[in-house]
């Protein structure tokens with residue numbers, strides 16, 4: 457590699473705060489100088505970027521569970537990256553790591569903020585989806601918060617997404633009835649192909665509660681809520697005694713000024729339903745346990761996934777929009793580095 461002073465990194469920075477769905481004009485592609493890694497730091501080349509809904513919340517000025525992105529700062533995002541220079545005993549050049557590398561070609565990052573990808577021999581992209589943060593969210597959220605018992609009914613919204621698709625498949629492995637809720641016919645077919653027992657396309661129904669009743673003849677024991685809003689209300693009418701609702705995401709409110717509140721909490725009171733929020737960052741210490749199970753499930757064909765990979769950092773904004781508007785099926789990923797040679801991880 458040339459001397460660092462001569463090298464720049466293409467980066468996407470936040471130019472303006474979006475109201476509603478982010479558009480290309482809210483972002484700007486700039487060249488930034490590379491920073492020499494200090495003690496305990498790594499210089500990494502970002503290979504793949506994950507486009508996750510939680511980034512949308514961080515583009516707003518208001519408080520959330522993480523600080524808002526400053527105007528002019530690199531847009532944050534999870535990446536799978538190759539270590540180029542290491543000033544840490546933990547990593548060597550060539551190691552493949554996952555961390556918050558951001559929407560940029562290179563990142564200087566503290567070694568304690570990344571972890572080894574560890575998905576070999578599966579494709580590296582899985583470290584951002586089915587075997588990454590979304591998979592861990594589904595795993596801990598369903599098993600620890602949802603506590604699904606064999607023979608009971610698990611309903612999940614955004615069921616074709618990277619979290620929802622894993623939730624339904626783990627529910628099936630636990631011998632539950634898995635019912636998905638999705639927003640298109642194509643997504644519905646995808647979810648049924650994954651082995652869900654039933655799936656409702658809400659874009660085709662006038663009454664979601666009625667359709668749910670048909671698909672959940674014994675009521676609902678676990679609702680894994682990825683969207684919040686009106687869907688929550690429809691599910692609430694069918695909850696069983698001592699059911700659980702895993703509060704995972706509120707994407708229906710992410711891009712909207714109209715916050716859809718739950719109108720009526722009485723069904724939850726009557727059924728003693730527990731609301732159990734999950735924030736995946738509270739559970740990163742479970743990652744190795746999760747990876748051990750999920751990698752085997754993928755390899756054995758019990759856990760299937762779909763990825764939508766677009767090429768080129770400059771596509772990040774439009775790919776992010778597709779992820780946020782429900783146009784993408786499965787995990788939305790940007791390939792940043794033109795060619796990725798897997799060998800450095802394997803050769804050592």
Ligand SMILES: NC(=O)c1ccc[n+]([C@@H]2O[C@H](COP(=O)([O-])OP(=O)(O)OC[C@H]3O[C@@H](n4cnc5c(N)ncnc54)[C@H](OP(=O)(O)O)[C@@H]3O)[C@@H](O)[C@H]2O)c1
Pocket residue numbers: 508509510589590593614615616617618619620637638639640643682683703704705706707708709711734735736737779780781782783784786787
């Ligand atoms: N709590 C945590 O720690 C944690 C961690 C990861 C993800 N999450 C949350 O989990 C949810 C799923 O994440 P994911 O990565 O798997 O995303 P995703 O499902 O791949 O994409 C989001 C999906 O949400 C659905 N959706 C429903 N109402 C929407 C609306 N008004 N606007 C846009 N989309 C809408 C769309 O699917 P349909 O067309 O099928 O409705 C869309 O495809 C998100 O809410 C995310 O924020 C939470």
